[in-house]
Amino acid sequence: AQKVTQAQTEISVVEKEDVTLDCVYETRDTTYYLFWYKQPPSGELVFLIRRNSFDEQNEISGRYSWNFQKSTSSFNFTITASQVVDSAVYFCALSDDTGGFKTIFGAGTRLFVKA
Amino acid sequence: NAGVTQTPKFQVLKTGQSMTLQCAQDMNHNSMYWYRQDPGMGLRLIYYSASEGTTDKGEVPNGYNVSRLNKREFSLRLESAAPSQTSVYFCATKRDRGGNQPQHFGDGTRLSIL
Numbered sequence A: 001a002q003k004v005t006q007a008q009t010e011i012s013v014v015e016k017e018d019v020t021l022d023c024v025y026e027t028r029d030t031t032y033y034l035f036w037y038k039q040p041p042s043g044e045l046v047f048l049i050r051r052n053s054f055d056e057q058n059e060i061s062g063r064y065s066w067n068f069q070k071s072t073s074s075f076n077f078t079i080t081a082s083q084v085v086d087s088a089v090y091f092c093a094l095s096d097d098t099g100g101f102k103t104i105f106g107a108g109t110r111l112f113v114k115a
Numbered sequence B: 001n002a003g004v005t006q007t008p009k010f011q012v013l014k015t016g017q018s019m020t021l022q023c024a025q026d027m028n029h030n031s032m033y034w035y036r037q038d039p040g041m042g043l044r045l046i047y048y049s050a051s052e053g054t055t056d057k058g059e060v061p062n063g064y065n066v067s068r069l070n071k072r073e074f075s076l077r078l079e080s081a082a083p084s085q086t087s088v089y090f091c092a093t094k095r096d097r098g099g100n101q102p103q104h105f106g107d108g109t110r111l112s113i114l
Helices: none
Strands: A003-005 A010-014 A019-021 A024-026 A032-039 A046-052 A059-061 A064-069 A074-079 A088-096 A103-105 A109-114 B004-007 B010-013 B019-025 B031-037 B043-049 B064-068 B074-078 B087-094 B109-113
Touching (some): A003 A103, A010 A019, A024 A074, A046 A064, A074 A088, A103 B043, B004 B087, B019 B031, B019 B087, B019 B109, B031 B064, B031 B074, B043 B064, B043 B074, B074 B087
Parallel strands (some): A010 A109, B010 B109
Antiparallel strands (some): A019 A074, A032 A046, A032 A088, A059 A064, A088 A103, A088 A109, B004 B019, B031 B043, B031 B087, B064 B074, B087 B109
8 A cells, every 4th residue: 555654743943944744655655756745834735746656866946955765665855945935735745657547645744833 | 726625714603594605627637525633633535536437435424425517517405504523624636536746725714513
């Protein structure tokens, strides 16, 4: 069965600190897709990134970076030089092509960035 | 430029009342989903519609029904509301059922059952 674990329930940092949000997944499928979504205090869910299982290249987008490691079944998300606007709940999610109409979400990590 | 529109945004019901949550999209997406979000549990899939004319149960379907009215609209009905259904409900769409497609979410409906 598929499973996504975000062990960090809440993280609190001071502005400009770097922070890493952990995501560990379980799946028996060889082809699968991993996602990160952001839910700011306003409540909407915003797609951030998708990685395919066959592409382990790390990705950087501005202050955001993602580290995908199949050997440890992890897809971690790092925010460099955090800002107050990064305060949100972040969800890691997993889907595949066999049950592709279903996406499994982790429980989320709430990030507080203090000024 | 609406994307995914959910109505209403807030609702308070009494136990036993019925209600329909509406979801409409203008993205021309084929697949639509209903989730509930509860503290510490992430998003759990209630029902989904992989394409127009089909609906299937998700992880937590009990107490709910759905209707895919047309390609644009996917409604969620609570026939006899219970306090355990107090939650935030999100509608989401995908271009198609492919696993590589990201989901696009509405702003949510905050539902309280007294």
